[in-house]
Amino acid sequence: MKRSLATAVAGGWLAAGWVAFALLPWYWLDLSRGLQDFVDFPLGVGGSALALGVAGDRPWLLLLAFPLLLATLALVLPLARGPGGALLTLGGVLGGLYLLAQGFAIGLKGWDWGWLGAAFGGTPRQEGLGPGGTLLLLAFLLLTCQGLARRGWCRGDAFVVSAIGTVVALIALFVFFPVARVLAHAVIDPSGAFALAGFVARISDHSIWGLDCLAGPLRCGVAWNTLLLASLVGVGSTLLGLAFALVATRSNSRFKGVLRILSVLPIITPPFVIGLALILIFGRSGIASTLLAEWLDVPRSRWIYGLPGILLAQLLAFTPIAFMILIGVVQGISPALEEAATTLRAGRWTTFRTITFPLLRPGLANAFLVGFVESMADFGNPLVLGGNYDVLSTKIFFAVVGAAVDESRAAVLAIVLLSFTLLAFFVQQAWLGKKVYTTVAGKGDGGLPAPLPRRVALLAAAVVAPWSVFMISVYGIIMVGGFVKSLGRDYTPTLVHLSTAFRIDWGNHGLRFAGSAWDSFFATIQVAAVAAPLTAALGLLTGYLLTRQSFAGKRAFEFGTLLSFAIPGTVIGVSYIVAFNVPPFELTGTGLILVLCFVFRNMPVGVRAGVATLSQIDRSLDEASLTLGASSATTVRRVVMPLLRPALIAALVYSFVRAMTSVSAVIFLVSAKYNMATTYIVGRVEAGEFGLAIAYSATLIVVMLLAIVGIQLAVGERKLGRRAAPQPTGRTL
Amino acid sequence: MWFGLRAAAIGATSAVTLLVSAGGASAQGQITVYCSVQEEWCRPMVDAFEKETGIKVAMTRKSSGETYAQIKAEAANPKGDIWWGGTGDPHMQAAEEGLSEEYKSPAMAQLHDWAVRQWTQSKGRTVGIYSGALGFAYNTKQLAQKGLAAPKCWADLLSPKLKDEVQVADPNSSGTAYTLLATIVQIMGEDKGFDYLKALHKNINQYTKSGAAPAKATSLGETTVGITFMHDQVTMIVDGAPMKAVAPCEGTGYEIGSMSIIKGTKNLEGAKKWYDFALSAKAQAIGGQAKSFQVPSNKSTPIPPESPNLAEIKLIDFDFAKYGSSAERKRLLAKWDAEVKNLPK
Missing domain, CATH: 1.20.1440 (de novo design (two linked rop proteins))
Incomplete structure (x- = not known):
């Protein structure tokens, strides 16, 4: 058969x-x-x-x-x-x-x-x-x-071999091939010759590795800056994400719904906007600074420009990703273990410390890795808020497009960035170790989730409440900003920005989309809608292969899937032009190159979400299905996929919104026909037209919110056969 | 896999529609323009050209640095036909590297000297279409609050009262800031010029990434003084910002916004038509209407009344050949990095 x-x-x-x-x-x-x-x-x-x-x-x-x-x-x-x-x-x-x-x-x-031409002649x-x-x-x-x-490879399972082969081939073609072409610049001098000495000199440069800031008022190398920022963001976003996930799933809080929306907002916010809003609140002439100066005589300062500002903006932007990864994990922890601990007379705190927290480790490790890598690749926030604090991503961008164009320097900086990712990846693997985190098994009812220990609940609430208020004020500014004359100067309400962007005329030939933003708006939606399902399918398939199949070179394979994420968008963008502008793969100028770029750039989130969720699900479920005669393909479809719904939602939502909000990669790939919303917005920000930029962003936020609700409804919730908690008894958080 | 397969099927089907509509710009009667001025200016320019010639235009707007990087990456199989607008340095660099095509337009005779000089220095590969002087602007409210006298000269910016109150871009990332560096070196000589920049460093609160950003920061009061091209300041002032633009008394440098035909264009005739059109007074008048207040290169183009009047500004004899060459640029930037940027305050 x-x-x-x-x-x-x-x-x-x-x-x-x-x-x-x-x-x-x-x-x-x-x-x-x-x-x-x-x-x-x-x-x-x-x-x-x-x-x-x-x-x-x-x-x-x-x-x-x-x-x-x-x-x-x-x-x-x-x-x-x-x-x-x-x-x-x-x-x-x-x-x-x-x-x-x-x-x-x-x-x-x-x-x-050339040598083939010499052998065969002709053209x-x-x-x-x-x-x-x-x-x-x-x-x-x-x-x-x-x-x-x-x-006989993979026990003769053709589905598994084909899946591995396809993913490896795709990653080789759309990640390794283009990136290798660009990174080759690091060891090749402008005349085209191989130059190792130049490479060594460039990579050990003082401006990258200098430690002057430890000794005095000087600045440290850009590598240390980036590492410090990424570590802070990785830890911070993981902890904040955990607090949100615990409050959203394990408490009786009335505000759960609000929390979920709030936690999703930053991820659907186009770049630059959070940075602009932070300047308008905490900048020297910002609202908060003005209030503090007038009421409390706190002197105005520019503290927001630099490490604090970027950190704040990145925490706002990346905490939701940590939240989305962690919420699936928190939901998946089997209450049976917690209940057993409680039965054995462990207190709430002991239960949390010895059962719940250790089971959260795969989620925490994955959330940290994603936060760390995202921070290193982020470009918009350091651009707006960086001040004199340089990071690798902006350095690389300006090494490619700045006043001093230097591809070798860009390639060297990209290599430094990549090695940091490699480092983070191995640290994460070491921390997780070889322990088992399975908690979703086929053994039916798992009891009630243990309530959070009081101090954890209080701590989570103490973190979540002010952070939520902060986020609401940031988004208040953003929503107001698009509808006043000039943000920060003239708060007369107006619809002029919105109508410049999205005017619709009723002319002789019927409906005419006359606003200047319509073209990029439609193209963006189309590209994002195509990229999202492809990203999710590829990411989850890869996650399945990583957790469920064993094959030679699995570690290398896993790292390969992460690679595209770690490479700054600028490098990806330039590498895609260089690699796909000429035959045999000629794709520039099409919408397809944008789709491919998004699929392979955002796939790692699907992979991470899939890995985190799947490592909780007992293999015996798959094995039961296989024993009963189902093929691997059927098992994936009937058993694994329904349990992966949270991961699927995470992957779909993330890839859709990232396709609508990323800048640095697409800036080189957009064409007249396929212009993207974000490149349009960047142009407006460059021109100082914050009003139009913010009005457009606000529109995109609304569209993405609708899309997320639609995805949630279409995919549905995962049913885990667990008892419902008793109705809340009035005690709220 | 069910969702995955279904999703992939939907994705694949719609991907086909993306392929279908991916048109090549090489078709007869169509050109692809890389536009590096503001969007509001790009669009009416494209409309006017289509009306005038009947040639269809596919336009992409990107900053000049991004466009240069793209043209370079696409060199093996160029996708664009003409690159219109953006500061002159990357155009010069493209000319130096043979990325652009030589062309002598019949409209050359109608151009100002500075526009023709750009053309001669690049051996006919790029031409000036507008120009704008470098200057600084101050926020009138902030200045009044601090009780400071209005700065009039480059030297005034060194006043200790302006500590942490001056903003300019980083010359490594911005052509505007590089123009400042080259201007100061040409006015004061290299040694004195670097002494000036070191002294100015104490008053700089932030080296921004984007060249025009200090104009916006000045308009919001995030900084008291911002150094940018004057037409960027004028745009804010026309918009009602409490700002005043200043042309420094010692004289100042300027940029020449340029235009180049991309080497290997698949529609040379169409590109030349755009080139000729863009040099005409009629086409250049569109700039002022689109709130871009640069000074146009055609002598008979009416200059927008808001534009900084180049005749009243003391312009230095800017040596674009020397300071636009990549060797000199690398040397100056390395020197600035080593001697100025990392100074303690």
Whole structure:
């Protein structure tokens, strides 16, 4: 039964490969020209590889038939499992490698690899891969995986091998390949030669590692600044997120609903806006500073510019991510253990300290890692509030676009940033150790969650209450800001900013979106809506592989999935242009490059949420399903996925809003057709038009709130078969 | 996997629509413009050009530094046709690196000398379309509160009473601040100039990242004095900010906003049409209407009444060839980093 299914799947991919080779248009099509590319089909611009190879001027494409034939033989001949698998693998690997090699060797203007040109002569040309080329590449990849499964990889489970193979190939293509192209600048001098001495000099530079601030009033190196900031943000956002998660799930607080909305707000706030609001509150002429100066004679100062300001803004922005990761974990902790502890006469505090808190460790570790890495990659807040406090992300941005353009310096700084991420990753792994955190098992009812110990509850409330008031005032400013004439100077109410951005005229030709923001608004929604489900699917699939399957190179694989997150957006943006502006993968100027950038940049949150949630769910649930004869794919669909709902919501929401709010990566990728809301907002901020920027941001916030509610409703809550707590008895927090 | 699969299917379907509408700008009768002035100016300019020529325009607005980085990254397969606006330095750099195309427009004769000089120095690869003088602005309320006399010269900014009250961008990140560095060095000579910058450092409260940011900070009273291009200050003043713009008495430097045709453009004819159009008095008049108060390069363009009058400003003979070259820039910035930025206050 299983065997024939596997053969059918392999046969399906083989057929797809042949169709891609013989029938589909091989090269990239410009469909905006309509169907004129197809007039000469199967030859011409929209021709297939087979036709172009036989009758056209691209004979090298014909060689692709050879590995396809190998794979066909492997499936048709009555070979034993082992040799058949080997032949299939060989066909897939050869085909994939040859397809990539010819793509990179022959470009738009002839040979890209000079030595091949010297050997073969001539100037063949070709465009980027289109539908046919892409599908055949995918077919070769999956045939390889099928072959490996037949040779016994991953217990012969073709689904698992294919999943691993696909994720590895995607990460290699969309993370490693572009980033490697940019980082190569670190060891290559401007003339193109390999220069290790220059690299050593640049990476040990005093401006990166200097420790002058310890000795006197001088500044420390940018690496230490970044490390200090990221550590503070990582710890701070994790603790704040934990306080929010505990109050939202384990208390009887009346304000739970408010808390949840509040905790989501910052994450849906476009960049710069929190920074601007903080300046308008705590800046030298800000509202709070003015009140303090007039009532209490506190001298006005500029304390907000620098470490305190960035820290505050980043805590506001990243605590919600920690909250979203932690809330799934807090909900998942089995009350049975807590109840057992209580039965054994442990007090509330002892229970919390010895049971609840240790079980929170995977959540805490993941929340810290995400906060740490986010802080290092954040660009908007240091830009607005940084003052004279330099961090790596802004340094890298200005090494690429500043007055002194220096790619080698940008590459070196990016390497420093990456090594910090690596460090954080290993520290996190060491802290978690090899302990087991499973608390969602298939053993039915788990008892009632223990109430929080009094001191923890008080502490959490003491943290959550003022932080909530603070956030409400920040958002009050933001909501007011878009609807007054000039924020901070002239508070006359007006709708002029909103109408500049979102005016709708009723003209001769019907409805006309005349406001200047509509184009970017529609493009943003479209890109975000496409990117979110893809990100969630890929992230959770990866999380499943990491927690449920064991395979060689798992650690490296895990780190690879984190990598894109740690790289500053600017580096990603430039690397995507460099890598995907020329064949074989020519994507610049399309909306697709934005989608891909978001998917691979935001995937780590899906992975982290998936890993944190899955490490709580007992493997025996999967094993029961497998024992009962279900395949891995069915088990994932019927058992794992429903338990992963909180992680799915986290991943969907996060990737949707991040696609709507990130700046530094997309600033290089937007095109006339696909302009993004954030690049428009940055332009307004640069021009000093805070009103318009804030009005646009407020609109985006409302749209994203609606989207989040929609996602929550569509995915639904996870049902864990636990008793409901008794109704609140009037005691509130 | 159910949600995942379904979600992925939805995603894949809609991804196809993204591909379909991804048009190439190479189609006949269309050009792609990288616009590096303010959005309000980009849009009416595009509309006017489309009306005038019937050529469709795909426009992307990005700052000049970002556009330069993009053109450089795209050099193997250029996606843009013309780069219009933005401060002159990155245009010069692009010309130096062969990223832009030589072109002599028939409109050259109508241009001011400074615009033509930009063209000659770049060997015909970039041309001036507007210019703006560097200056400083003070917040009138803050100044009155502190009971200070209005500063009139660069030297006045060294007053100890202005400690922590002056803001300017970091020259490593901002072309505006680099113009200040080069201006001071040209007015005072390199040694005296760096002495001045070191003394000024004591009064600087913040080196911002963006060049125009100090103008906004001055308008809000976050700083008393901000050093930026004067037209950025004028935009705030027209908007009602309690500010006054000052052209320093010792003389001052300026920027030349430029335009270049991108090397390897797929529509050279269209790009040239934009180039000629952008140099005409009619097209340049759009700037003032869009609240951008730079001084236009065509002699017969009416100068917006709000614009800082270049005739009344003492402009230095700015050596763009020397101070725009990457070698000199690297040297000066390294020196500024070492001698000024890390000084204790």
